Amino acid sequence: MRARCLAAACLGLLIGGLSVAGAARAQGEGWLWENPHQRYVRQYEGTKTCLQCHEAQAREVFSSVHYQWQAPAPNILDAGGRSIGKINVGNDFCTSAVASWIGILKNAEGQLIGNGCSKCHAGQGLLPATQPDEAQLENIDCLVCHAAGYRREVVRDEAGAFRWAPAARDNPELMLNVAQQVGRPSNEMCLRCHLGAGGGPNYKRGDLETALVHARREFDVHMGSAMQCIQCHAFREHRVRGGGTQMGGRDWPDDPPPRCEGCHKGALHRQAVLDRHTAALACTTCHIPLFARRDATDMRRDWSRAVAVEGEGRYEPAIDFATRVQPVYAWWNGKGSIALPDQPVRPGRNGKVAFYAPAGSRGDPGAKIHAFKYHTARLPVEKATGLLIPIQVAPFFREGDVAAALRGGAAAQLGRQIDPARDVEWVETERYLGIFHGVQPAAAALGCADCHGPGGRMDWQALGYRGDPRD
Numbered sequence: 233m234r235a236r237c238l239a240a241a242c243l244g245l246l247i248g249g250l251s252v253a254g255a256a257r258a259q260g261e262g263w264l265w266e267n268p269h270q271r272y273v274r275q276y277e278g279t280k281t282c283l284q285c286h287e288a289q290a291r292e293v294f295s296s297v298h299y300q301w302q303a304p305a306p307n308i309l310d311a312g313g314r315s316i317g318k319i320n321v322g323n324d325f326c327t328s329a330v331a332s333w334i335g336i337l338k339n340a341e342g343q344l345i346g347n348g349c350s351k352c353h354a355g356q357g358l359l360p361a362t363q364p365d366e367a368q369l370e371n372i373d374c375l376v377c378h379a380a381g382y383r384r385e386v387v388r389d390e391a392g393a394f395r396w397a398p399a400a401r402d403n404p405e406l407m408l409n410v411a412q413q414v415g416r417p418s419n420e421m422c423l424r425c426h427l428g429a430g431g432g433p434n435y436k437r438g439d440l441e442t443a444l445v446h447a448r449r450e451f452d453v454h455m456g457s458a459m460q461c462i463q464c465h466a467f468r469e470h471r472v473r474g475g476g477t478q479m480g481g482r483d484w485p486d487d488p489p490p491r492c493e494g495c496h497k498g499a500l501h502r503q504a505v506l507d508r509h510t511a512a513l514a515c516t517t518c519h520i521p522l523f524a525r526r527d528a529t530d531m532r533r534d535w536s537r538a539v540a541v542e543g544e545g546r547y548e549p550a551i552d553f554a555t556r557v558q559p560v561y562a563w564w565n566g567k568g569s570i571a572l573p574d575q576p577v578r579p580g581r582n583g584k585v586a587f588y589a590p591a592g593s594r595g596d597p598g599a600k601i602h603a604f605k606y607h608t609a610r611l612p613v614e615k616a617t618g619l620l621i622p623i624q625v626a627p628f629f630r631e632g633d634v635a636a637a638l639r640g641g642a643a644a645q646l647g648r649q650i651d652p653a654r655d656v657e658w659v660e661t662e663r664y665l666g667i668f669h670g671v672q673p674a675a676a677a678l679g680c681a682d683c684h685g686p687g688g689r690m691d692w693q694a695l696g697y698r699g700d701p702r703d
Contacts, residue, residue: 269411269414272285273408273412274408275408276404276407276408278356278370279369279370279371279372279373281411282374286374287369289470290364290369290374291369292469292471293372293374293470294360294364294368294369296354296470296471296472297471297480297481297482297483298377298472299353299355299360300360301317301319301480302315302316302318303316303317303480303482303483303485304481305317305480305481305482305485306567307481307482307485307566307568308480308481308569308570309567309568309569309591310569310570310572311481312572315481316479316480316481316570316573317480317481318349318479318480319359319360320573321479321571321572321573322571322587322611322620322622323587324533324607324608324611324661325431325435325436325530325609326349326623327611327620327622327623327641328623328641328644329349329350330359330644330645331623331624331625331640331644331645332348332623332624333350334348334394334395334396335347335348335394335626336386336388336394337625337629337630339630340545340630341545343544345544345545345546345629346625346626347385347386348386348625350396351425352426352428352429354372354376354377355372355373355396356373356395356396356397357371357386357393357394357396358371358395373396375410375414376425377421378414378415378416378421379411379413379414379415380415380418380420380421381409381413382398382410383398383399383400384396384397384398384399385397398410417461419444419445419455419461422461422462423440423444423445426440427440432530434524434527434528435551436529436530436665437529437665437669438529438557438667439520439524439667439668439669439670440669441524441525441527441670442526442527443526444670449673450676451525451526451670451672452669452672453671454671455669464490465490466490471483471484473487473489473490474487474488474489476489476665476666477564477590477604477665477666479587479588489566492514492515493515496515512600512601513600513601514600514601514602514603515671516667517559517600517601517602517678519672519674519677519678520559520603520669520670520671521558521672521676521677521678522557522558523557523559523603523670524555524556524557525555527555529553529554529555529557530551530552530607531552531606532551532607532608533549533551533552533608533610534550534551535549535611535612535623535628536550536610536612536634536658537549538628538633538634539551540632546629547630558689559603559604560603560605560606560664561601561604561689561690561691561695562590562592562602562604562664562694562695563592563593563594563599563601563602563695564600564601564602564604565590565591565592565596565598567590567591567592568589568590568591569586569588569589569591570586570587570588570589571585571587571620574619575619576618577618577659578618579660582662583660584608584661584662585659585660585661585662586661586662586663587609587662587663588663588664589664590602590664593696594695594696594697595696602667603666603667604664604665604666604667605664605666605667606662606663606664607663607664607665608661608662608663609661609662609663610658610660611658611659611661612657613656613659614642614650614655614656615655615656615657619646621638621641621642621650622641622642622645623637623638623641624636624637624638624640624644627640635652638652639652680702685700688700
């Protein structure tokens, strides 16, 4: 009992203030600090080793968005009281997490080309369940967020099922060292999932680039000043604060997302006119003039066409990439509408299905003009029902067989057979993704002429003005 209490107390100190990097600094200042897990973890046998002292924490993780991939969603106007998230909502990048959850996908030459959407799930291969039984708790992968040296890969277990396992599983000494060197999640740990969302570096968000891993201040003033992701995206009970323009619920539904004003208060500009602008403009609107400044981002994805990737022995949808992209601008009050799960898609006035449309207007006191990445896609829908048909990526990525990918997706998620030539139509979709990272120094922020006057980047009429408000 004493050993368990001491281990919990030491972990509390570690999470509360001293990371491994912090330990090194403490030693440099004359402190003697030892990672507590070196004393108490003598053999690593997977998550059950962690559970010996941290079952309560594992239950917190089980209930979190990072594990459940859904949550109550008052931030989604049409959620109807349901828990919403990527586990039960179609999307415009992979189309469905469940239809392509886990596997070992190789090309004709035997090279690995995919493992499925669970690659970025905080579990070891099982789909999240509603109750935290023993199997579900042991499925939680603590090291994916807490161990910098941890790497994993998909294997088959004794029953033949796919699961994620440590890459160093056959090297007990190395695996023990990895398990002992745990600490608070670093930027590298967060970015190894979030940076690669959508299939590649910066594909999805547009503002999460590889340069952020070791950022310079001129690229991002926050991460270039040694700030950590978890300073803004703070965790409590293993649930993360807030969220952006996401197609799902939040860990703390009533807790507002982090805002610049939480740290930057009062009159911040030398010119009073700029401070007056903050009543209508989000800080990032002026301070992130461009996104995808180094890593190209996916601006359009057409799943009706499979394109061979030269030299890689695989296919991908037709993707339009761009760099140094100017955002589009729209009012946003923190809420939005999505293409609902299990509901027929409904094109808007422009003929496109909105996967995420920001809510807000000029007359909304809770809204400000924000910067967005505007993403479009071409996706399959079942003619008879209007339901989105998921793409099963295995036949698509391996053979470029769109018809087989449609049949597999419909069988996996809709539970029926379809004839792609007869039962499918393709629709245009749109999605607004908020731009929040890559804040540049003040000298690189937008100036008056960038928005006002001839050739300005703002579409004033679309924002609810008769014309340029400065005129």
